Amino acid sequence: MTTPTAVAERRTRVRQLAQGGASSRQIAEQLGVSKDTVLRDLAKPEALAQTRTELRAQKLAQAEQAVSQACAAVQAVADARPAYQMTDDETARRWCGALRAAADALAAQADAFADYYPCATG
Structure with missing residues (x-):
């Protein structure tokens, strides 16, 4: 199995050789790889250059937000x-239902921390 570091190095080398006219x-x-691998590496260099660390940081920032x-x-x-607030019964039922549904969804997310981060809930 090829390591992420080896893949990144290969992609860099592929781009260098392509820029050199190969x-x-x-x-x-x-490089001892298939032509399809080279084409894939050249297809979207900006997307391929994004590392797992960068993707994880982006996901963490989204979660924080x-x-x-x-x-x-x-x-x-x-x-x-x-x-x-003074309101009609239908609006009160709608608000109550929406708040309960949102609270349940948030509670489920909070409960997930107990599974993955027991120290965060204690």
Whole structure:
């Protein structure tokens, strides 16, 4: 199995050889890989250059933003105090159902921490 480091090094070498004017077939022969591998490595160099670490950092940033937005939304609901507003029964039922569904979804996410990060919940 090829390591991520070896793949990254090969992709860099493929791009260097291609920029030097070598054909896909020449690059494949020189590096001992298939022509399809060379073509795939050249297809989207910007996407291929993104490492697992970069992808993980991007996912973590998205999760951080989502948690922050959820907390802000909860605070906005608490500040609005919808349960204490005069409204019709249908609106009250809709708000209550929406809040319970959102609370259940958030509780499920919080419970997942107990499975993956026991120290975070204790």
